[in-house]
Amino acid sequence: MNATYVLSQKGVEALARYVAPDTLFAFDLDGTLAPIVEDYSAATIEEPVRITLKRLTKLATVAVITGRSRQDAMTILALQPQLLVGNHGAEWPDQEENLNCRHATICQKWHECLHSMLHQEQGVEIEFKGESVTLHYRKAADAENALTRIYAAIEKLDPAPRIIGGKFVVNVLPMEAFTKGAALVAAMEMFGLKRAIFFGDDVTDEEVFRLQNVDVLGIHIGMDNQTAAPYYLKKQSELLGVLNSTVAVLESHC
Ligand SMILES: [Mg+2]
Structure with missing residues (x-):
């Protein structure tokens, strides 16, 4: 699989076609919004990323789909995306009272x-x-x-x-639990959005990258020959630049 670097000319052009107020902007958390750390309980989002992501939530629909529990992810995010799905796609907001x-x-x-x-x-x-x-x-x-x-x-x-x-x-x-791929499709349906951009770095995110018949621009964080994502960023720290440009484009739509 030869993925294209998002910050190449071809990558930027592809991204530009997807950056719009009616696109779902979806993110994995660890290794994507938050750098991977030795102690998984110590993960944090760097302040510039948090600020930009918060701006993005005012301009478009943002979903975070993480392997962490929702409660754990909420603490790390310290902001409210329109949707936060935990447990690799299985834990949705309205389930809090009665977990499956x-x-x-x-x-x-x-x-x-x-x-x-x-x-x-x-x-x-x-x-x-x-x-x-x-x-x-x-x-x-x-x-x-x-x-x-x-x-x-x-x-x-x-x-x-x-x-x-x-x-x-x-x-x-559990065998029958929702995967991240199913969660992303369900999120797009829930918000009535036909297009999504998804950033992820891990094996679980491949379920999103492998989705068929759904209009998702998949961006893998880090170079990886195994990924099904058509685009990649070289490292997690490059996400901030992409977020900033995205916000700038969306603000020009307003
Ligand atoms: Mg990850």
């Missing part, structure tokens, strides 16, 4: 099982997120070994989960 009970029960059970199997594993952290469980192994001295142990533990889970890998994380979700 079946999914939550399954995840609770998985969490307990994983904890009993992996609690002595050095550098492995297990995060229960209501409707998914994330296993972090960034801090493991031997990442390969930690991953092998994580997969061995996941294999024992009942019911068998959907597994989504990532950067030093493995996520387990």
